Amino acid sequence: MHELGLTQHLIEIAERVARENGATQVRAVKVEIGALAGVVPESVEFCFDVCSRGTLLEGSRLEILFIPGRGRCYDCQAECTLDTYTVTCPECGGFSLERLQGKELRVVEVEVD
């Protein structure tokens, strides 16, 4: 549900970057969304359509780079893929998993005219 606010913020960031660089229109925005960021990419896409109207981003392309979750087990050191619902290490069954990757939620590129 908080995708709406985050998408508005994404648009603010892209507009600011565009203005700072003397651009009048944004063509594309690239964002990274990690599997463990607690954000539904489809919701961001939907909100983007609505929220970009009347901004420098109107009609622009949203590119979402989905980052899979990766973790490491504190007990056996094995690395594994993680989603929000992973609670145990697939190797040893241990419950202590360190999150190495997948919490990303950031704007990485703005393409302007």
Next chain:
Amino acid sequence: MCTDCGCGPSGHHHHHSPAEQSPGRALRVEEDLLAKNNRFAAANRRLFREKGLLVYNLVSSPGSGKTTLLERTLTELQSELHFAVLEGDQQTSNDAERIAATGVPAVQINTGSGCHLDAHMIGHGMENFAELPLDIVMIENVGNLVCPAAFDLGEDAKIALLSVTEGEDKPLKYPDMFRAADILILTKVDLLPYLRFDIEQCKAFARQVNPRLRIFELSCQNGAGLPCWYDWLRQEIAAKRSLVRDDGR
């Protein structure tokens, strides 16, 4: 799924009209979407530290008993500790009024369509308590087991509440929240005789998701477990005070 937008997890993709063919300028950025909230949270944390405040962020689904636990706790501890409460709800000031009735200062923050409190709202909320000598600030977040997990408010800890009527598998269904919390309070244990709720199973699920969790079980109806919770609060405030003293040296 996003109820604000009404879109479902259908995996649909929106096609945005591709801009003209000539290459645009690609500007590299590296800006975290939560960075703005995190900056406000850091400012709150500085303020809390300066004032030596202990701050808890209470999160749960609607109706788990957050306001009731606050009413009970404030009524019984306000003679020894100075509290203030920030109440978050989408609408109404009902909860702030319930708290104010105990005699503890309370401010309502209405988030409107927002599904969580953010650090900026908390910063402004705290302005209302600027002149008060305080020990503990309790923040009651909007009833929601999803969104508040992602937003740091500058608090010492998130306290998740789960009532025994909600089902023991909630920690597995909403792992983000139970992972973000340091403390879990199982509420309404007076109702256990009427339910098929396996409290040990629930605790085991919660610890699977977050082995660090400290768990309390209590009832505001018959008072079971409350002394344990109060003692813990007293210990935490004592620890905070000795930390503040060390800071001052």
